[in-house]
Amino acid sequence: MPKLERYWKSSKRKAPDFTNFLNDLLADIVETERFQEIIAPRMIKLGLDQDNLNCMYIKDEKDNKIAEVFLNDNKLYCQLDKSHNCNHVMFALLQPEVSRLQIKKPSKS
Numbered sequence: 001m002p003k004l005e006r007y008w009k010s011s012k013r014k015a016p017d018f019t020n021f022l023n024d025l026l027a028d029i030v031e032t033e034r035f036q037e038i039i040a041p042r043m044i045k046l047g048l049d050q051d052n053l054n055c056m057y058i059k060d061e062k063d064n065k066i067a068e069v070f071l072n073d074n075k076l077y078c079q080l081d082k083s084h085n086c087n088h089v090m091f092a093l094l095q096p097e098v099s100r101l102q103i104k105k106p107s108k109s
Helices: 002-009 018-039 087-093 096-100
Strands: 043-048 056-060 065-072 075-078
Touching: 002 018, 018 087, 043 087, 043 096, 056 087, 065 087, 075 087
Parallel strands: none
Antiparallel strands: 043 056, 056 065, 065 075
């Protein structure tokens, strides 16, 4: 809990006390999950590439495919759709883990 208390005390999220801060934070999480159900009801976050944290894997149950989303030129990019603005990218933006993605360096091929 020290990490949450430091965040509350840093004034990045205004709340009169720690309990209200936690309630607001949980309400935001629930709201994000509801939005996620609307925008991408058949997508499931599988996780991050554990070796170098440069890719998020998303299962698209609608198309029965797995999308690889990674940072490229400081923007999220979906390898499956070859796009910076598809539903997989929007879904990835809703995931807290997206902040742990590392910029993928261009391959030398």
